[in-house]
Amino acid sequence: MKPETKIISINAREVLDSRGNPTVEVEVSTPSAVGRASVPSGASTGTYEAVELRDGDKERFHGKGVTRAVSNVARIIGPGLKGFDCSDVRSIDRKMIRIDGTANKGKLGANAILGVSMAAARAFARSTDRTLLSVLRPAATYSLPVPMMNVINGGEHADNGLAIQEFVIEPVGARSCSEGIRMGSEVYHSLKKVLASKYGKGATNVGDEGGFAPPMTRTREALDALRRAARESGYGEEEVRFGIDAAASTFMNRRTRKYVVDGRSLSSSKLEDYYASLQNEFALLTLEDPFGEEEFDAFASITKRLGKETKIIGDDIYVTNLSRMRKGIAEESSNGILVKLNQIGTVSETEDAIRLGQRSGWVVAVSHRSGETEDPFIAHLATAFGSEFIKAGAPARGERVEKYNELLRIEEGLGSKARYAGVALR
Ligand code: PGA
Ligand code: ZN
Secondary structure (H helix, E strand, O other): OOOOOEOOEEEEEEEEOOOOOEEEEEEEEOOOOEEEEEOOEOOOOOOOOOOOOOOOOOOOHHHOOOHHHHHHHHHHHHHHHOOOEOOOHHHHHHHHHHHHOOOOOOOOOHHHHHHHHHHHHHHHHHHHOOOHHHHHOOOOOOEEOEEEEEEEEOHHHOOOOOOOOEEEEEOOOOOOHHHHHHHHHHHHHHHHHHHHHHHOHHHHOEOOOOOEOOOOOOHHHHHHHHHHHHHHOOOOOOOOEEEEEOOHHHHEEOOOOEEEEOOEEEOHHHHHHHHHHHHHHHOOOEEEOOOOOOOHHHHHHHHHHHOOOOEEEEOOOOOOOHHHHHHHHHOOOOOEEEEOHHHHOOHHHHHHHHHHHHHOOOEEEEEOOOEOOOOOHHHHHHHHHOOOEEEOOOOOOHHHHHHHHHHHHHHHHHHHHOEEOHHHHO
């Protein structure tokens, strides 16, 4: 008998994320199963992201409550989607976009809409006893992503003096995703020793994404520590590569358009020179958000200069938004994109962003947010569409490792059919 996959009810609640802030959890029920999902939240959010609806009521959670989003799910979205089939998440997404009626999902809240979209996909998987991966993209050849592990935190994710937000390690030389995860964990623990011996034990306290937040002030200091840690784990440059997410909007002065980094105030062309010198010294494989979120020209200039060796990845500049991506494609502003479900607010639009990036020859990195939950949805999303990378934080803290652990389960489930994206990046 064919399982019943039509929506009979939708429930939502306020739960806590990894920073202890409230976020939305949704349950979509069919006659045969319940699909549950929860929504992440960023700190260095792009201006053009879909709207995360917060109550603003200072009496609760310092204004960060999400009861309005929760009630929008229960009172508006739930009744509106009754009878919709979970096998067709695209129609569900379209219907919610129509009910919301705004360009940025500001009425119902992208946190409300995304929770339903993710939970509906999962409800279909549960109802039909299939993996989430195969529901997101049926009958494909699946490739597991290279973990992009953020092991030193700076910027808005830590209280040290580093302007650059993230320093990541990328085990491209692994033979499989599971081996890559192991290599990443080994380097992470070597890094802990390197930092403790140089800066003392307090240097190994962790930031929001599980990376260490040592009292450093210079970009080179952080990259040096990564290189030492990789070497001490026995890995050379072909095996473990490095990347940074500058999140440069957070240290750009909007009036002067200069960037305050490493004790200097740099124009965008001087900052480009600086990145080029870092690239030369550390062979950076990825460079994310090197300039502010409006700086398409500066992005294009660095892509032209470094794009052969380095993937220039746009996060805040594109915010997983197709029209901003199209501008970037036309202007050759980058050769990669970071994709985040909650920047755009539905599963099907996220899929469209991944596909557009891939059609344009860009590398794709599916990403978590700095405020996460234990939901490992992105592990399935990345593998389903074969993104080159998954950015899910350090191999530490439950909400981060759950993504990596889910990849381990996925790889085991796929058996000999599992491929690894690192092979193409070496
Ligand atoms: P966010 O950081 O989740 O705080 O935006 C992640 C990133 O910038 O990639
Ligand atoms: Zn970023």
